[in-house]
Amino acid sequence: MHSRVPADVYRTVTAELxxxxxxxxxDRVERRWFQRWAHALRQRDEDNQPRYTPDFITLQLVSPGPCPVPDCEDGVLLRSEQVCSQCQQPEHRFVAGTAGPASPHTRTAALAAMRQAVLASPHRTGAGAERRATQVRPPDPASMDRALAEARARLADPRTPRLTEPPAPPEPGAPDSVILAAREERIAQEQDPTRLAALARARADRARQH
Structure with missing residues (x-):
């Protein structure tokens, strides 16, 4: 989601805290993720399109369950760890916590941390990106000149390793190619003295006949 929190997810988290x-x-997010939604991003519909969007999955992870019992958490009562009489089909075994709901200070700190993470994200666009762009310090001309002088000094230093062109590979010979071997064999046959003498006698005989 590139550190972007949808508005409905933000409102749901605020209300649930x-x-x-x-x-x-x-725990609710982790439980629902591994029980149902971990593989949902790979599910496709009849048109080979994603069946669920990341925003939809995120909302399902944080939303309250359908049970009207306030103490019910996905089919198990928080305080007693008993199966909820309204659900009757628990999806997990829940270990009840000892602390109560989050305090106003904890909710404020958690929401502030979420907001800060979104503002600090490198994926923000629009006004956030423009605001960051205005905060970038202009380049220092003196530091650029120093860096350029150091680079030129390294190039002029004879001790600086240099990239050298590798030696040219040897020309392929008969052992490297079947075609070249056949060509050399044919040239050797054409230059064979016995063959050349036979060709000369054949040409002489043909000339006498004509």
Whole structure:
């Protein structure tokens, strides 16, 4: 999601932190991710398009369950670890926590950390990117001149390793190619003295006949 928090996810997290501890909400995300949504990004529909978007999956991870019992967390009651009488189909075994819901200070700190992470993300665009661009310090001409002088000094130093052109590979010979071997064999046959003498006698006989 490139560090982008959708508005509905942000509002859901804010509301859930008023009745759940941060750790309980983190446990909900982890539980639902590994039980259902870890493989959803790879699911495709009939048109070979993603069946679920990252925004939709994220909202499913943090949203409260459908059960109307306030103490029910995905089918198990938080305080008693008993199966919820309204659900009857728990999806996990939940270990109840000892602390109560998150305090206003904890909620404020968690939301501030989320906001800071989004603002600091390198993937932000639009106004955030323009604001970052205006904060970039202009290059220092003196430092650029020093860097250029150091680079020129390294190039002029004879001790600086130099890239040398590798030696040219040897020309291929008969042992390297079947075609070249056949060509050399044919040239050797054409220059054979016995063959040349036979060709000369044949040409002489043909000339006498004509």
């Amino acid at each position: 008023s009745r759940r501890k941060p750790q309980q909400l983190a």
